[in-house]
Amino acid sequence: MRWIVPFLLAAPPAIAEGFTTQVTADFDANGIADHVALVEFGDHGQADLLLKMGGKLQTIWLHNLIWVGGIGQQPSLTVTPNGSLQMMSHNSSIGRNRWEQIHTLAWRDGAMRVVGYTYRWYDTLNLEDSGSCDLNLLTGKGEISEGQDGASRSISVSSPAFAVQDWLFEMPPECQALFD
Structure with a gap:
């Protein structure tokens, strides 16, 4: 018994090393606050998305959804002026390939969906x-x-807006085609 107590005192909590960011807003416009968090449990470089829709009593938890970089490169959550949620991750200092990725989520057709x-x-x-x-x-x-010239061209998008719980862990094919 005397060996267990020192071991418990020396063991840090599982989330002590991780990263967390969160926002609260009324995404479904029902007058009840909804809560979204990105949480890195431990030190493995990926954050989970936790979404709690207040009025619906619905909780969605997606594991290892978004990359967590070092200090200054952690993901962020932003509520846009029109009430959508933007989840941004980026690599702005490691290696030669820099990138920024933004998923836009919004309440549509009775569910929180990835719309952009x-x-x-x-x-x-x-x-x-x-x-x-x-x-x-x-x-x-x-x-x-x-x-370098950055001339943009319009494209048709066949990927649908999908419910957050049906999250695809890969880049939409319209963007992936640029790298194939």
């Missing part, structure tokens, strides 16, 4: 290897650009 996706990138040693892909999954419209 934006990805921007550039190579610090080859400035021609750069571009952006911005998709509106609700309207089916998007814009992509490649290279």
Whole structure:
């Protein structure tokens, strides 16, 4: 018994090392606050998304959803002026390939859905290897650009706005096509 107590005192809590960010807003416009958090449990470089819809008493928990960089590169949550949620992750200092990824979530058709996706990138040693892909999954419209000139062109988007619990852990095919 005397060996157990010192061991328990020496063991840190599982989330002590992790990263957390959170926002509260009324995403479904029912007058009851909803809560969203990104939480890194431990030190493995990925954060979970926790979404608690206040009026619906619905909790969604998606594991290892978003990359957590070091200090200054942690993901962020922002509520837009129109009440959508933007979840941004980025690599702005590791290696030569820099990127920023934004998922836009909004309450539509009775569920929190991923309604937009934006990805921007550039190579610090080859400035021609750069571009952006911005998709509106609700309207089916998007814009992509490649290279230093940055001329954008409109594209059709076939990827649908999907419920958060049906999250795809990969880049939409309209953006992935830029890397294939």
